[in-house]
Amino acid sequence: MGITETQTDIRKLSLDQLQAEIEQLGERPFRAQQIYEWLWEKSCTSFDEMTNLSKSLRDTLKDYYTIKPVVIDDKQQSQDGTIKFKFKLHDGHNVEGVLIPTEERWTACISSQIGCSLSCNFCATGLLDLKRNLTCAEIYDQVVLISNESLAQYNHPLTNIVYMGMGEPLLNYKNVLASVDRLTAENGLNMSPKRITVSTVGIAKMIRQLGDDNVRFNLALSLHAPTNDKRSEIMAINNTNDIDTLVDALNYFYRCTGNKLTFEYILFDRYNDTMDDARDLVKLCQRVPALVNVIEYNNVDGLPFSKAETEQREQFIGYLEDHDIVAKVRRSRGKDIDAACGQLANK
Numbered sequence: 001m002g003i004t005e006t007q008t009d010i011r012k013l014s015l016d017q018l019q020a021e022i023e024q025l026g027e028r029p030f031r032a033q034q035i036y037e038w039l040w041e042k043s044c045t046s047f048d049e050m051t052n053l054s055k056s057l058r059d060t061l062k063d064y065y066t067i068k069p070v071v072i073d074d075k076q077q078s079q080d081g082t083i084k085f086k087f088k089l090h091d092g093h094n095v096e097g098v099l100i101p102t103e104e105r106w107t108a109c110i111s112s113q114i115g116c117s118l119s120c121n122f123c124a125t126g127l128l129d130l131k132r133n134l135t136c137a138e139i140y141d142q143v144v145l146i147s148n149e150s151l152a153q154y155n156h157p158l159t160n161i162v163y164m165g166m167g168e169p170l171l172n173y174k175n176v177l178a179s180v181d182r183l184t185a186e187n188g189l190n191m192s193p194k195r196i197t198v199s200t201v202g203i204a205k206m207i208r209q210l211g212d213d214n215v216r217f218n219l220a221l222s223l224h225a226p227t228n229d230k231r232s233e234i235m236a237i238n239n240t241n242d243i244d245t246l247v248d249a250l251n252y253f254y255r256c257t258g259n260k261l262t263f264e265y266i267l268f269d270r271y272n273d274t275m276d277d278a279r280d281l282v283k284l285c286q287r288v289p290a291l292v293n294v295i296e297y298n299n300v301d302g303l304p305f306s307k308a309e310t311e312q313r314e315q316f317i318g319y320l321e322d323h324d325i326v327a328k329v330r331r332s333r334g335k336d337i338d339a340a341c342g343q344l345a346n347k
């Protein structure tokens with residue numbers, strides 16, 4: 001039978017909730033544990049695959065519940081090995097994710113929302129309206145599908161997960177945290193939280209909430225400009241969450257968790273790549289224990305920014321290093337397939 005309104009998306013239930021419901025169906029509680037393992041640890045997408053359950057229980061489950069797996073709609077591989085995925089959700093929407101293989105790391109970049117409400121000026125996703133938040137299971141499925149591809153193509157499991165795809169993760173707080181919980185659980189993917197980074201444009205209240213919730217993953221702030229004047233020009237969120245407020249929130253997060261903090265800084269030609277910008281960035285880094293990732297920009301059609309010159313980039317990085325700031329350059333990957341930072345737009 002097709003999905004009906006009375007059927008519950010079974011992966012929206014916690015183990016405790018599932019246990020209670022399974023008992024109501026007259027089954028023993030350990031059945032819930034078995035079902036939970038099928039759903040999460042084995043990423044099973046149909047009740048018929050749950051072979052250690054009786055046929056009658058499987059049929060009952062089909063009557064009351066549904067599984068809404070994410071599927072791969074399309075895949076594009078870049079010359080540099082990066083693979084961009086177009087995922088299809090049960091309601092026909094698409095989101096994108098990326099597998100980024102390097103010599104030492106196999107990273108999945110995943111989405112947390114369909115579209116985005118924030119419209120940062122340099123970002124292709126910001127050109128799409130927000131449709132809805134992804135569920136915990138939809139976030140989890142992206143990782144599973146990318147991980148399978150990593151094993152198939154590169155014979156290597158994922159080493160890192162970054163929430164840097166479409167959407168603002170902290171505006172889908174509950175589902176993002178639930179997905180990290182599943183990804184790191186022994187009866188999930190058993191990934192180390194130290195290998196997971198959630199990236200935010202800076203919602204101060206939610207950064208503090210992460211501290212209060214004592215999360216174990218790393219946090220990256222998409223900074224992209226070191227002063228309020230400049231940052232507000234390119235990221236409207238800065239009008240309500242300015243740099244001083246974010247500095248306080250990040251320090252609070254760090255005091256609570258001790259987890260790694262990173263500033264993401266995309267270099268835009270003659271916008272934020274001058275020596276004045278480098279000086280302002282150094283001053284900011286003296287206020288927060290954060291590393292800096294300097295990221296190459298990829299031009300997006302219709303947006304007014306372009307990639308910084310190589311010489312300018314080197315001077316910029318050199319200035320940071322001379323002032324003892326730990327800065328890494330993140331070369332953009334997957335440019336030829338629009339899979340690089342700020343390019344995800346369901347193309």
Ligand code: SF4
Pocket residue numbers: 116117118119120123124125126127165166167168201222
């Ligand atoms: S950078 Fe992030 S928050 Fe800003 S528009 Fe793009 S997806 Fe949304």
